[in-house]
Amino acid sequence: MQKTQPQLSYWQIWNVSFGFLGVQFGFALQNANISRILSDLGADLHSLSLFWLVAPIMGLLVQPLVGAASDRTWNRVGRRKPYILAGAVAAALGMFLMPNAPLFVAFIVPMLFGAMMLALMDAAFNVCFQPFRALVSDMVPPEQRNKGYSVQSLLINIGAVVGSILPFVLTNVVGLENTAKVGEVAPSVTWAFYLGATVLLGSVLWTVFRTKEYAPKDYYAYKGLDPEIVIKAQSVKLSLSQRLNNFFKLVLTMPSTMRQLAVVQFFSWFSLYIMWVYTTPAITQHIWGVEPKWFDPAYLASLSEVPASILIAKGAAGDWVGILFAAYSLFAAFFSIVLAKLADQFGRKLIYSVSLMLGGLGYISFLFFQNSELVTVNLLITQVTVPTGAVNLILPMIGVGIAWAAILAMPYAMLAGALPADKTGIYMGIFNFTIAVPQIAAGLFSGWILSSIFDDHAIYILILAGVSMILASLSVFFVKEYRQVTHLEEAA
Template identity: 40%
Template sequence: MNINSLKPRLSFWQLWNMSFGFFGIQFGFALQNANTSRIFATLGASPDDLPLFWLAAPVTGLLVQPVIGYLSDNTWHPTWGRRRPFFFLGAIFAALALFLMPNSAAVWMAVAVLWMMDAAINVSMEPFRAFVGDKLDASQQTAGYAMQTFFIGCGAVIASLLPTIFSEWLGVSNVPVDGSIPDTVRYSFYIGALVFLAAVSWTVFTADELPPPDMERFRAQKKEARNFGVALREIVGGFAQMPKTMVQLAFVQFFTWIALFALWIYTGTAIADNVYGTTDAQSAAYQEAGNMVGIMFAVYNGVSALAAFILPILARATSRKACHAVCLGLGGLSLASLFFITDKGLLMLPMIGVGIAWASILTMPYAILAGALPANRMGYYMGLFNFFVVIPQIVSGLLLGFFTKHLFGGHAVQTLVLGGACMLLAAVLTLAVTDKANAAASAVRH
């Protein structure tokens, strides 16, 4: 029996409820992405060391996501369901980490809290990817991931703008005093903690889950999964059993996320140096550049929220991989173009292209992958797929600092050009991906 035939078609508001938690998750991620390097620098970190400090995040994802995916695949509770316990537990710890982050008194404390924050966000986030595969049949999966992308964009826009809102509209101090984190950043993280917990709780308590189609077989598998040796063998052994489509997407993801890691780590330093003419993290100009980066990130996330509803239409008119390749190409050119911009009035233009690419990154690879995965291991493989998000971040953390210092003379904007080139390569590699769902649909039409 085709399991998709048992899945009811969901209404717009059902898609809304099951995706709303991503508003809070991305609220937390956006605060992290736009402000963590700023926090490290304010606490005295050298720009050359920033990639190493950021390694906490991808290493955490490398360890956490496949395990959480495996555990959620083998979880079922009549009230809480399969994925929702992980949503809620992760949200509690993520909210705590968001509260602690701007109260860090030293770099080592901020790195430790980043580790905790990323682990907690990953516990909440990864089951959300499998949630779409669980609840939606193939005809709605692209729409489901697009709805997630919409909320990711909306959450990130507001979160990225918060320091500027506090500074420009509410008159809160944006200047670090005695090396402490500015109040604008501190208050932004406090709001982020509340929003994260509230948004994820909305999905937990308004969305339901489909029980396993064969409960007896599920219980037998669950009993086996409790054996540590069996669990470890299945988690590690999954590498050798990855579907062909997943392997192809792995190469695309690798170069895509090198570009994104460069964007998140170095945009603040690059804009401060290239546009504001300073690398002094204690200066008012550097902190102003930090707020500008928040606005830039808000723009690209806002664009992604709007593009999320257009991409499924483009994908149906062409193909999902062609759509993704074009979006990545546009994003790569846009990221590299920051090298030529020295006028802050032009900084928003490249963010349009980056936003279109970001929308596709959050939608198309997962929609393509979901059609190639076995339903009973959806969570595990979605978690394993995250390896190809975090491994390039680890590589970037180990190498980008060296490149920036020794090859680019300390000019971080050149690191952004390298990131743009990596995204262009990812666009080319996308054309080699096999999309089983699109291939099947094409065969039916002909």
């Protein structure tokens, strides 16, 4: 007999999701600064997207494995929490080592070491993310899912705001240097990664110690499952080929809602990948007036010295990208507060679609902000002088932030009710394919598109991102949503 799953208080939901704040803090630092770090270490514009392929590939490999393992894990620490904690420790290690790539030059090329640490961080972030998603699904009853995923989105965006803005703060408030010679990493970025690793570990430990996962007997009762049948099925030892065969069967027989959401995910994550990789060179060129040749390592190597004006412009633009990323995360955090109520009142599909449309229009509008006239801006914590066009770019970030909040919450809220409770973890891992595949596609082709079609003018590839996000918005209307599944047979 199925028992009624208890309602959670707001602060219980908060504690379940709190570790997301730190994980996203680290992820935001990576998103806003990896292109900057890799460029400083010697990567060119064409190869940036290839380096960024590490992230989706790690997600593709790690999340289904971790999801399947966490579905079968019950120990003293918990079901999902052991993986969350292990991922946080590994991510923190990568964040401490990443900006120190030049120190290992005697053993390995700094750019290669940086790529290795990027792989470690991304693998670790994915080890954290998937069990966190499943933990929310495990702990939050169906009628509170909109609220649960909205709180998760809020915390993610709080972490993203602070993580994105941190290098700027360390430069303009603390006074650390934000410029770097070729082959080195700016001190402000290095210390930002150190602080990010600390916050990541602290927030994950908060969730681990403040959240008590349900015992197996209670969990299965809440989900309408027979514990004896589930335990018997999970106790069967399968060969690797059998496990792979079962995995591919799950992929082929995934719920229709997941297949339909995959189309939306493809277009939206294709856009996000482009934004993360190319916003820095795009605004450095489009707003600060730095020509594409200054991103070419071969050209830089032909010079005895890079002009100070170029280094200053790159440093200032890199810092401002942190402000822009913090802005869209802040707008996303505010939107997350009302997202659940809007979804309850108007429906998830409508709110999801409108949000993505606003994000697509935001990307496209980047093209129209090119005013190079300098203006002094008061950011409360400090004042900074930047081109007027850079300040105006905060406006498109409203749309991008609204889209980001919806992307973080709506697909999972729409999907959770369509999944069998005993396979939530592995299905959430499989669903990560819909995040990883579009990023891999963007990574493989965006560099070629940038060089062959747009002549290395990165602003135009952001316009392509806008078109893709609009296609994602239109695709939402083809999703058939399910509210809840309580038995394994109802999964499809």
